[in-house]
Amino acid sequence: MQVDKRFVPEGLLYARNDYWVKATADEAVIGLTAYGQDVTGDILYLELPPVGDSVSRGEDSGSIESGKWVGRLLPPVTGTVLERNSVLEEDPSGANQDPYGVGWLIRVRLADPSELEVLLSPAAYREWIEEQIRREQEEEGAL
């Protein structure tokens, strides 16, 4: 199943490194965006942080393997892991096929809810990915 890489649902916040955040008062669910999974490619393995671990904004918290590349999971907010999507660790295809649904990665208790303020609105994230897509097209033209 192909997901439209430009799909940016309302009601979520976004980080420039292609994560989405669904926040309540003191909790947040985190996942890769449709654009994020598109640039990553077919995800073969995911390693998520254990429940109870502290994760920090932008700090290495796990791994994502696609096409012999091991990328790092860099959460867009700081907090304590309340739940991780263990189904994805068995079969990560959900992160590609349904990134905003079954493809969620972790749920955290927020350490500092003010971090949400620096995240992007759906409109701002749409602009950001359009910029990235333009850059990709220029690169393709240059190769």
Added chain:
Amino acid sequence: MSDVWRLLDTGTQPAANNMALERVILDARGRNLIPDTLHFLEFTPSVLVGYHQAVELEVDEHYCRRHGIDINRRISGGGAIYVDQGVLGWELVTGKDAPGIPGRLEEIYRLLCEAAIAGLERLGVPARFRPQNDIEVGGRKISGTGGAEAGNALIYHGTVLVDFDVETMIKCLRLPIAKLGDKLIQSFKERVISLREVLETPPPMAVIKQQMAEGFASVLGVRLEAGTLTGQEGELLDQELPRFQSDGWIRGPRRLQDNSLRAVDYKAPGGLIRISLRLDQARRRIKYAFITGDFFAYPERSILDLEATLKNVSSEPSVILQTVRSFFTTHQVQIPGVEPDDFFHALQAAIYQTGSGRKQSQANESFGGR
């Protein structure tokens, strides 16, 4: 990318040292402690599994122990490989957001493989990029590549098979074959190629490094200056080495996924199709398919390319059918008496172990379920 890169050559090292060095150089670049770097490395006999792989599933540990072959884990993804003195390792370490480094991973693979290919061409090797990230000569792999990232830095590395010992590789790795016969060994030999085979006499390692370095520099548009590990890198290496020598790193808390070996013989009008594959059932993916038979394929390399295309493909029937049909169309493959759908049915029979009334090999073995 900066204009001047460091050219680093750390010579022959045991597996743990080489793997720790990669970690150290990547981290040091991520912390802006070092310049962009092209690193050459050579190996004592070693099996290196991919970051997420389980040693138990990929390696014949008993054989390795008896023959003094190191086992270690890479920081990059992909499958297990065997390396020894007949292999040159190369790696590029730079910034993820450096000018000229594409945003999409598949474009990074292409660019950095093309840089390695430029070096191989200087040696007289007609090498080509094969998606996703292999370098091949006439359909046969001469260099496998992979990558990893840390902070804002990336490492992209690969090998050049100089004088490759295929037989030892086959003995070290759990390949998709149940029992080694001369024919199978020959078939595996036909899937890889080394400089010795292309050039008859491989140039000395120093010449290979020099030409590879010039190839990388020309494609990346940079100048290389010979350098050594910095004091900080040396300190980081002292800290990291014990971890890379430990079972904790080598075995890691990896999940033992089902890794069944499936084999089937499928009779098509134009000949027998013999499929051996390793299947990751939990992830519903073909890990590796090995296709032989007594049919005649044009172009000759088609089957090797088909195997590369099937690597890590979903084992869902609709995906396999589409993958095989599209492969035959785009590669203009012709096999008298064998249709694309015969390969689909043969793959299905292997995946689901349904002989479908056709002769089925007895080579069914499972390393999984533990």
